[in-house]
Amino acid sequence: MSICEFKFSSREQMLNALYEHTLEILETGIKHNAQVSLFLSGGSTPGPLYKALAEAPLDWEKVAVALVDERWVAADHNASNEKLIGETLLAGTAQPIFTGMKNAADTATDGLTECENAYRALPEPYAVSLLGMGPDGHTASLFPYAEGLADALDTQNTCAAIYPTKSDVTGEYVERMSMTPSALLNSQRLILIITGDDKWDVYQQAKRAEDVQAMPVALFLQQDKTPIDVYWAP
Numbered sequence: 001m002s003i004c005e006f007k008f009s010s011r012e013q014m015l016n017a018l019y020e021h022t023l024e025i026l027e028t029g030i031k032h033n034a035q036v037s038l039f040l041s042g043g044s045t046p047g048p049l050y051k052a053l054a055e056a057p058l059d060w061e062k063v064a065v066a067l068v069d070e071r072w073v074a075a076d077h078n079a080s081n082e083k084l085i086g087e088t089l090l091a092g093t094a095q096p097i098f099t100g101m102k103n104a105a106d107t108a109t110d111g112l113t114e115c116e117n118a119y120r121a122l123p124e125p126y127a128v129s130l131l132g133m134g135p136d137g138h139t140a141s142l143f144p145y146a147e148g149l150a151d152a153l154d155t156q157n158t159c160a161a162i163y164p165t166k167s168d169v170t171g172e173y174v175e176r177m178s179m180t181p182s183a184l185l186n187s188q189r190l191i192l193i194i195t196g197d198d199k200w201d202v203y204q205q206a207k208r209a210e211d212v213q214a215m216p217v218a219l220f221l222q223q224d225k226t227p228i229d230v231y232w233a234p
C-alpha cells in the first residue's frame with residue numbers, strides 16, 4: 001500500500017499545499033512529455049484549488065484537462081462538474097484543452113460510447129487524478145452497490161455509466177458518468193482530498209474494508225499500482 005498522508009490544521013494550508021504539489025506534478029510531466037492529462041473531480045472542496053490553478057504559470061496548452069466524473073445534466077446546470085471547471089480553472093489565464101463527459105445523448109448509458117472515444121483520445125501519461133470521497137466511501141461516481149458499479153470495477157474501459165440509489169450523499173442527480181478504476185489507476189499519481197473528522201474515520205475504515213462494493217474508495221487505498229497521496233484538513 002503506497003499511501004502518503006498529509007494532514008493540515010486548516011483548509012487554506014491544505015489547498016496551498018495541493019496547489020504546489022499539483023503544479024509540481026504538471027511541470028515535471030510536461031518537461032518529459034509533449035502533453036499530459038489532468039483529471040479533476042467535482043464536489044464542494046476543490047473549487048478554490050481550481051481557481052488558484054487557473055492563474056498558475058504553466059504551459060497549459062500541454063495539459064489536457066478532463067473530468068473524473070459527471071452528473072448527466074446540461075453543461076450549464078448548477079450540478080454540472082463541467083460548469084464547476086468552467087467557473088474555476090477555465091475562468092482564469094489558464095487555457096488547457098478541456099474534455100467534458102456530458103454529450104447530447106439522453107442517458108449516460110447512451111452517451112457512453114462517445115464519452116469513451118473522447119477519453120481514449122486523451123494524452124498519456126495521466127499525470128495526476130484528483131479524487132474526493134463521500135461519507136459513504138464513494139469516490140468519483142463509484143457509489144456503494146450502485147447499478148453499473150460491478151461492471152465498472154471489472155472493465156478495462158476508461159468510462160462507465162453509473163446509477164446509484166438516490167441518497168443524501170448522491171443528491172438529486174443519480175445518472176452519472178465516471179472514470180473507471182482501471183483508468184484512474186493508470187494515473188502516475190492519485191491525490192485524495194478529504195475534510196473533517198467524519199471523513200477521516202471513513203478513510204480509516206476504507207483502508208481496512210473487505211468489500212470494495214461497500215466502500216469503492218477502498219479499491220484505491222488497497223492497491224500498490226499507483227501512488228496515492230491523501231490530503232486532510234478539518
Ligand SMILES: O=C(O)[C@H](O)[C@@H](O)[C@H](O)[C@H](O)COP(=O)(O)O
Pocket residue numbers: 041042043044045046068069070071081131132133134138139140141195
Ligand atoms: O461529482 C462529485 O460530486 C465528485 O466527483 C464526488 O466524488 C466528490 O469528489 C465527493 O462527493 C466529495 O465531495 P466534497 O468535495 O464535497 O467532499
